Amino acid sequence: MIKIKKNTEYKKVYEKGKSVADYNLVLFYKKTNSNDLRFGFTAAKRMKLAVDRNFIRRRLKEIVRLNENKIKEGYDIVFMARLNATEADYKKLEKSFYKVLKRANLLK
DSSP, X not given: OEEOOOHHHHHHHHHHSEEEEOSSEEEXXXXXXSSOEEEEEEEOTTOOOHHXXXXXXXXXXXXXXXXGGGBOSSEEEEEEEOGXXXXXXXXXXXXXXXXXXXXXXXXX
């Protein structure tokens, strides 16, 4: 898994890319010229506790790690956890993950 690290790279995905959302997640994605698949993970600022933000991000990273081979290549993808994600268990987050990817037509 290749990660998006720089703030400028995140901003490019937010500003020039497209987005799809559901109850727990917002997916931002942008087509790139390379065949690399890069991921970024963020959480809503309204999640007050850093513990909650980090926990959700770790769960999302694990979901992506296990399902990375099912996603089309050549995209920069940012997953943003919404405030509702703090109440969601692993299965609900995984379901949201598939839902937003399907809406964005990013599943193989």
